[in-house]
Amino acid sequence: MSNGNDPRLAISFVEQSARKRVEHILDAGSMREMVTPFDRVTSPWLEMQGIVPQFDDGVVTARGSINGKSVVAIAVDGSFQGGSLGEVAGAKIAGTLELAVEANQAGESIAAVLILETGGVRLQEANLGLAAIAEIQSAIVALRQFQPVVALITGPVGCFGGMSITAGLCSYLLMTREGRLGLNGPQVIEQEAGVSEYDSQDRSFIWGLTGGEQRDATGLIDDFIDLDVIKVRQKVQEYLSKGVPEAFRSEAIQSSLDRLKKVDTRSQITAEMARAILSKEASL
Amino acid sequence: MNTFHFTRPARNVPIDRALVGYVGSGDLEVMIDNSDQPQAEIYIHSSAEQGEQRWLSIIERLEVAHPLPAMRMDIHDFSATPGVIRLRLEQALEQALAKELSYE
Numbered sequence: 130m131s132n133g134n135d136p137r138l139a140i141s142f143v144e145q146s147a148r149k150r151v152e153h154i155l156d157a158g159s160m161r162e163m164v165t166p167f168d169r170v171t172s173p174w175l176e177m178q179g180i181v182p183q184f185d186d187g188v189v190t191a192r193g194s195i196n197g198k199s200v201v202a203i204a205v206d207g208s209f210q211g212g213s214l215g216e217v218a219g220a221k222i223a224g225t226l227e228l229a230v231e232a233n234q235a236g237e238s239i240a241a242v243l244i245l246e247t248g249g250v251r252l253q254e255a256n257l258g259l260a261a262i263a264e265i266q267s268a269i270v271a272l273r274q275f276q277p278v279v280a281l282i283t284g285p286v287g288c289f290g291g292m293s294i295t296a297g298l299c300s301y302l303l304m305t306r307e308g309r310l311g312l313n314g315p316q317v318i319e320q321e322a323g324v325s326e327y328d329s330q331d332r333s334f335i336w337g338l339t340g341g342e343q344r345d346a347t348g349l350i351d352d353f354i355d356l357d358v359i360k361v362r363q364k365v366q367e368y369l370s371k372g373v374p375e376a377f378r379s380e381a382i383q384s385s386l387d388r389l390k391k392v393d394t395r396s397q398i399t400a401e402m403a404r405a406i407l408s409k410e411a412s413l
Numbered sequence: 414m415n416t417f418h419f420t421r422p423a424r425n426v427p428i429d430r431a432l433v434g435y436v437g438s439g440d441l442e443v444m445i446d447n448s449d450q451p452q453a454e455i456y457i458h459s460s461a462e463q464g465e466q467r468w469l470s471i472i473e474r475l476e477v478a479h480p481l482p483a484m485r486m487d488i489h490d491f492s493a494t495p496g497v498i499r500l501r502l503e504q505a506l507e508q509a510l511a512k513e514l515s516y517e
Binding site: 146 | 414
């Protein structure tokens with residue numbers, strides 16, 4: 130726990146394992162993990178391809194409470210296979226969200242918190258990972274009608290691929306300065322566009338375009354969060370208490386298209402240009 | 414990926430289930446679970462090139478300091494160095510035995 134108000138002694142959320150992150154978000158003693166590592170449900174595909182599996186397949190799913198409110202909490206472990214989602218990892222997330230949807234349909238109120246640290250589909254399990262991500266997205270769209278679905282991207286892996294779309298579907302999206310959000314990862318864009326256009330090694334450039342601060346300034350997320358576990362928890366509580374939003378970001382299609390039309394692709398876009406076009410204050 | 418299995422002599426002492434570490438570059442996860450066997454059954458998945466003798470040496474050195482409890486131990490190694498392996502094994506045993514390991 131936090132040691133008073135001295136920021137040097139604060140516990141960094143980013144340095145915690147996926148399991149500890151879930152524990153920190155939930156009320157003390159309320160965490161009940163669903164499909165634990167001791168159930169030994171590992172990926173059946175990685176071993177066939179000579180890759181060492183992990184007992185939780187890189188995903189922690191739990192039930193618990195936040196400020197007494199019933200939730201499911203899900204965290205992807207970015208250190209295992211880049212937080213990629215295959216059959217088991219994906220099914221754990223989709224199944225947990227679907228249980229929450231069913232509970233809400235039966236009159237029980239269960240919200241969801243997702244802690245996303247993921248490169249998207251696990252390439253070794255490509256089609257199964259894709260199918261699982263589609264199921265996750267369907268479950269979020271169903272659940273967000275009943276209860277808030279809050280997503281956090283805290284770093285260091287960030288949130289990419291199909292899971293960046295998943296993040297965009299959530300009721301509320303929160304990011305730290307270290308977090309990154311993008312459809313394609315920096316190396317992928319560099320391979321496609323060339324190093325002169327997109328240098329994946331240029332950290333200030335990459336974070337300038339896809340980091341939490343820029344995503345906040347350009348209105349693609351709801352809030353910017355500090356790394357201190359206490360403050361992360363407070364922000365999650367704040368957004369859960371907001372309830373179901375009046376409108377979902379993913380439904381604002383026309384205003385997004387109008388903004389996209391203003392992009393001039395003849396010159397390389399900069400972080401400042403993106404802010405001028407995308408920020409909430411920018412005129413259409 | 415290499416897989417190994419060792420059966421080692423063990424003490425019959427009560428243990429808790431334990432899980433430490435993760436399968437990230439240069440690290441490993443170690444799981445200790447209850448077993449109905451009187452020995453320590455150790456199952457290893459490793460991405461490292463090194464073979465059986467290296468793992469046996471690591472386990473034999475560990476046994477000198479900490480006699481193993483009867484258990485099933487699973488190791489998922491992502492090319493950790495022997496020092497990191499030793500630390501994770503001691504960490505897992507410490508959790509399983511629910512007390513500080515003695516270093517005498």
